[in-house]
Amino acid sequence: MRLTDLLTPRPEGLYCPPADAFIDPVRPVDRAIITHGHADHARAGHACVLATPETLAIMAVRYGRDFCGRAQALAYGEALRIGDVEIVLRPAGHVLGSAQVALTQGGVRAAVSGDYKRQPDPTCAPFEPIACDLFVTEATFALPVFRHPPAETEIATLLRSRDLFPDRAHLVGAYALGKAQRVIALFRQAGYDAPIYLHGALEALTALYERCGVALGDVRPVMQADKTALAGAIALCPPSAVQTPWARRFPDPITAFASGWMRIRARARQRGVELPLVISDHADWPDLQRTILETGAPEVWITHGEADALAHWCESAGVRARALHLVGYDDEGEQSDAAA
Amino acid sequence: MNRFAALLDRLAYEPRRLGKLALLAAYFRETPDPDRGWALAALTGELSFKHLKPAMIRALVVERCDEKLFALSYDFVGDLAETVALIWESEPSRANAALSLSDIVEGVEATAKKDLPALIALWLDRLDENGRWALLKLITGALRIGVSARLARQALAHLGSASVEDIEDVWHAASPPYTDVFAWIEGKGPRPQSGAVRFHPPMLSHAWEERDEALAPEDFAAEWKWDGIRVQAAAARDAHGRAHARLYSRTGDDISKSFPDLVEAFAFDAVLDGELLIRRQGRIESFNTLQQRLNRKSVTAKTISEFPAYICVYDILSENGRDLRTLSFQERRTILEDFAAAHADAPIGLSPLIAFKAWEDLQAARADPAHYAGDSAFDAVEGVMIKRWASPYLAGRPKGHWWKWKRDPHTVDAVLLYAQRGHGKRSSFYSDYTFGVWRDDAEELVPVGKAYFGFTDEELIQIDKFVRHHTQSRFGPVREVTHAPDEGLVFEVAFEGLQRSSRHKSGVAMRFPRIARIRWDKAPRDADRLSALTALLRET
Ligand SMILES: [Zn+2]
Ligand SMILES: [Zn+2]
DSSP, X not given: OOHHHHOEEETTEEEEGGGTEEESOSSOOSEXXXXXXXXXXXXXXXXXXXXXXXXXXXXXXXXXXXSEEEEEEOOTTOEEEETTEEEEEEEOSSSTTOEEEEEEETTEEEEEOOSOOOSOOTTSOOOOOOOOSEEEEEETTOSTTOOOOOXXXXXXXXXXXXXXXXXXXXXXXXXXXXXXXXXXXXXXXXXXXXXXXXXXXXXHHHHHHHHTTOOOOSEEEGGXXXXXXXXXXXXXXXXXXXXXXXXXXSSSOEEEEESGGGGSHHHHHHTTOSEEEOOOSSOOHHHHHHHHHHHTOSEEEEEEESHHHHHHHHHHTTOEEEEOOOSSOOGGGHHHHHHO | OHHHHHHHHHHHHOOOHHHHHHHHHHHHHHSOTTHHHHHHXXXXXXXXXXXXXXXXXXXXXXXXXXXXXHHHHHHHHOOHHHHHHHHOOOOGGGXXXXXXXXXXXHHHHHSOGGGHHHHHHHHHHHSOHHHHHHHHHHHHTOOOSSOOHHHHHHHHHTTSSOOHHHHHHHHTTOOTTOHHHHHHHTTSSOOOOOOSOOOOOOBOOEEOOGGGGGSOGGGEEEEEEESSEEEEEEEEEOTTSOEEEEEEETTOOBOGGGOHHHHTTOOSSEEEEEEEEEEETTEEOOHHHHHHHHHOXXXXXXXXXXXXXXXXXXXXXXXXXEEOTTSOHHHHHHHHXXXXXXXXXXXXXXXXXXXXXXXXXXXXXXXXXXXXXXXXXXXXXXXXXXXXXXXXXXXXXXXXXXXXXXXXXXXXXXXXXXXXXXXXXXXTSEEEEEEEEEOSSSSOEEEEEEEOOSSXXXXXXXXXXXXXXXXXXXXXXXXXXXXXXXXXXXXXXXXXXXXXXXXXXTSEEEESOEEEEEETTOOGGGSOBHHHHHHHHHHO
């Protein structure tokens, strides 16, 4: 059989004809397989949704219990057959519950990785490479300028700044799903055990992480803290809140932003960030290459991001590559998560 | 080098003026000579490495990195120094903190041109990412970190008891690495020789508001607000009778080198405040024309004859050694008028006053400068200035003395056609937009203007994303953006006026266009037709 019989791009998203299912569709469909809970991948309004139990829980928190007609949970590593196709979800290491979708039919396997990273993350299961004939990858940071430093060194930078300015609040912009909880867990790993304050938009998902067994220590809503407690404190908020009146309650705040984009000075300065933290939930350039080679796939499809650069590298490495330029996927979910 | 790199890095992320001052002062206090002097020279644009060109850096990097990947990276990052600093793979174990700023300045000086690439590569290998960035910024002369010459000198004043004015006085006679200046400021040496000319901080205006119309019109003068570059022309003879002339930007940067045609003609002893414009055959050209001269990398005889610079003067701060700033605007204006009459042969002209009795008269002048100012200046007027007759010349932005009253904009809904990468902190974004409207007789969009501001930072990110996801084709730094009737981006464009133009396919050219709103709610088919603009032409 041909690969395109198993998987094919459509305007709604990637489509698997034998299972009659779309992966991360951007429009409402009958059957959707959702890789992870970021708003650009997980949308409300599908008739039937298949995802990990964690992803389904995230969607319920975001969109309400009735986010779809029927929700079907599939744990990592369990196999499900729809028609002739076997579907298995494997960890993608991106955020809690994030999964790669392995589709196998007649000895041919396609792996759709959604968003993924290879750096260690205390809040989610690590990425597992899938041996496959077709690997579908993102390319958010697919340029040789993107080499993410270890997240621990970025956290250490912020803690040093806090020691230097013990009376100023440190306000860290972080996406509501995944990044915020990972940053909190990294602070805890670094031995910081004081209360960490949360913007209201981060509370529900952080509580969900804790219910799923991710220990985050003493986290408190900013709303309930008085101004004196916020001096010298670390607080997390959606990136868009840093420049709003909400931020005025903090005494002389230093604004930080945890994102892979912070690697580029112009991007950090353009956002008015004073303390850029290069912490990304997407694979960097070396990790994208390593992952493609580890899957052993002779063909790679690139969904979104810097597809031209990654396709160029694939060709030089003897791997067939196709840039799909799918529309509707936000790099690092900037708008969607900021709004959540 | 580590210390200088750390300074540049922190300056780049410090938005507050006071924060920048503190960082600079701390650096000057803690760094020994001559490193701090070289740093000061680099920050104020007095240091240049003429054999080190961006092309050489580019050649170095493509020796080590796939050329296409480098090109795509550069396109994304938008800044050569940063792209190379990030892409360069070095072994951190070889990083060497002992490389000082003086090592670099002296190293470049002592090395033959042909051996420079190897030397730079060696340094890039020895530095960490931040150090590489600082080195590349330094040698390509593109620091652009928001430090003006004046700010750097204010930081020097923090080191000792010398005032900024004192420092300005000696500044232009001193040369890098300024060891005598530092010694004097720190009380360890004599005062260096004064320069003959120095920068005087300019007087700035507030925006005119409706409630200001309660003021009595007879207490005020009005003149055109010119759409050029605010400059200060300063010339004098020193104690030895030698003539000195300088042209400063409004932040005190010395821009004499870019306008030799002006500075050579400064045969006077005075400090003038005015607007730099281009004048051809008696006609003052629009800011767009001035921009074309500013965009030229080097100032050749051809540039000068094609874009002759001119200063429209509106104030005089000193003459023949006498400080006039405490006099009233009215008294200074009389002196200025005499001055302009006596120097009629210089590329300098008097900014005319606008006669008016009531604020409504000014409103009319502001709305239709072509009528009031005459056609020869129409393009370069962006509103009116209102100045109190009794005001002294005060540095900074004092309240209650000077106002600017800009023209009311017109608006049109236009479709984004092309996007180009911006400059400075916008260099990694597509921030310059060419837009068009529909022809009246055909389903075709014709370009009518270009704009690169008017949107918020958040909106810039959204537009940039739109551009990257809807690119039809690319030519160098320009992307053609999808513009079909049902797919594309509509801007509400505000502009100050319109004129016929034979250079534009549409036959019209906008003055001072900017993005008033992004109409995410509109499809290109809803955008305006050319007749909406040509109707405006008939009005005037
Ligand atoms: Zn994601
Ligand atoms: Zn994504």
